[in-house]
Amino acid sequence: MHELSIAMSIVDLAEEYAAKEEAQRVLEMEIEVGELSGVVTEALDFAMEEAVAGTLCEKARWKIIPIPGEVRCRACGHVFPSDSLFSDCPRCGQAGVELVRGNEMRLRSILVE
Template identity: 50%
Template sequence: MHELSIAQSIVQLAEQQARKHQASEIEELELEIGSLAGVELQTLMFALESSVKGTMLERARIVRHDIAGEARCGDCEAVFPVETLFSPCPQCGSYYVKIVRGKELKVKSIVVKSKNKE
């Protein structure tokens, strides 16, 4: 279950950034997760829920943005939605496609509470 290690890495990254800015806690964590990122969303969210216990993120609101897959055909330049990594172009049938959206798995923003403003 690599979702647990991903969740733990997200928590570590968020806490590292919060400490860097002398925060007392993290109020909000905003994530972007693409449909082609190779993670099971429900499993990741469950792992994240478990991983935040006892951390600066314990009371944080977690905002998730799901990014749909999108590709561009290298032959006819059509842009189209994709649900799998190896989808042919619906216009010309070519497999020379480049995924342009949907592989994201990133922390978009972190909202922290300053130690000075408790």
């Protein structure tokens, strides 16, 4: 359940930015989660409910935006969409890829008042 630590980090970050703007509360949070980041979206959703309690984000809604995975074949350099780090290259058939996109775990923006 590292999703709880991640949820608490999201709330901390949102509070930090809200406080800088002297906002009274956070209304919305947009969170980007990559498909290959090792974070389970459902678990994060659940953990967020815990993490917002007693914070400026208590009444906030959040939106988790999935970032699709993309990998590059180490053999031929072909870049292709994939939800796994163990995929064979559709072009040359070789195994072994490196991550291009989908490792994100970012707070994109917040709406405050």
